Amino acid sequence: MRVKGHAVCLPADVDTDLIIAGRYLRTKDRNVWSARVFEDLDPELAGKLRGAVIVAGKNFGCGSSREQAAVALKGAGVAGIVAPTFARIFFRNAINLGIPLAEADLPCHSGEQVIIDFTSGIVEAGSCIRNITPLSPRMLEILAAGGLVEHWRQHR
């Protein structure tokens, strides 16, 4: 499994309130979440995420368990996320929605092409290559299926 896209670099400790603010949670309209994603961090960011690989600092997705954060990123077209560590609830939510996550400390600049290769276990940007912490076999299966709901349908 291989993912590539342009880098969108973000700082450490980006919390799920910053990914999607509490004031937008009470709806079933997923377009609201993808349109408002990162609004309190940078209102321009939502339009730059289609096909992007987010390269963030440590502890990405900390705070609230709100799965709307991962839904918003998926809806906005994020192809994958690289960070040295993820908050664990966000980690599970993203995998369950089929968003590829790579644990690695990857120095890079916004706009650079990033490649995540789960088969060889590396992530690269420019001349920089890093090993990624392996995902469990089950998480890889869920990712490959495109998320937990799809995985469930294939294995019922």
Add this chain to the structure above:
Amino acid sequence: MTTLSERILGAPAGAYVDCMVDQAYVHDGTGVLTLETWKALECGEIAFPDRISVLFDHIIPANNSITADLQRELRNFACSHDLCFSDIGGGICHQLMGEGKVLPGEIVVGADSHTCTLGAFGAFATGVGATDMAAIWATGSTWFRVPESIGIFLSGRLCGDAEAKDLALTYVSRLGMDGATYHALEFVGDAIPHLSMDSRFTLSNLAVETGAKTGMFYADAVTCGYLESFGKTTKPQEPASPHYTQELGFELEDIVPVIAVPPRVDTLRPVADLCGIPLDQVFIGTCTNGRYEDLSRLASIIRGGKVRTRTIVAPASRAVLEEAARTGILSDIITAGCTVIPPGCGPCLGAHMGVIGEGEVCLSTSNRNFINRMGIGGDVYLSSVSTAAASALAGEITVPGGNV
């Protein structure tokens, strides 16, 4: 020796396990997406309806037609599928699960990050998202990676005007916002028998602010006595001396009143350093500090005085509110000028019941002070109940116990 997490999950740290869940719950916020995903699974029935709770606490009563419609659908679903249901005014999900429902040794999963609060019972209690919860509704089980554990050694007794919240903020600051990511915390040491259950809830509640899966206490005589008051007979858990990946020690006599300054929970200042910052709002409540012990502490400080800034008080549950009414402290709180709102989350997440405006400052007993958390352009400072109460009387940040 095994950690409490290893004992309950039945495997060594690092292993992946599939476990049946003893209790699972959602609230009005996370329940909607859980229900949507559960429908997408097309599995027919809820596997173990008697283990599933739906507890309304986040935006209660509904604030507009959209919220009302979402709540109507979830309420009808819960009632028609024989799930345990608590409607508006019942209280905060973690508090309700802690009023005689969760027992030591159980595996408890909630669709809310502060599910770690219930680690106070010696349960493995952790938060998940909506999709994981939908799968639990469908199967009754989920998977975990058994966490390594960090030992938080507590010695001595809290003194002066320091309370459990100050200790909680202090350990969060020592570990940092990701210091315990993928780990569990275990609170141990000679101070534990002197900590009430309400204080333990506060300490466990903030575990997730360090990235931890849960924050656990070994059930002891205090735990069993508390559960006995709800008619539940339980046994203490034998404490072990397990291998911790990290050990942190705290002398409780050294803990002083502190405030977490925005926008990070792990950035602390002594209250004394922040005295004089004018307050637009004080909020006392939440799954961190909305219990009877907290309201009692508030009443003892403000009794006979008048608050000088708008002050919102949200009891953690109807039982807490009823007890406050029965003992008379509710009257003290109202007479001092506080606005008492229905048991629930109140303005903590910036959606209802006390959202702050641009440039406003709120001193809150809640657990998060992230950017825009309680309202766009507002700042949230986090403190203990004593600090919040003294500051409400002064209208500005004030050291508790001082001459106001």
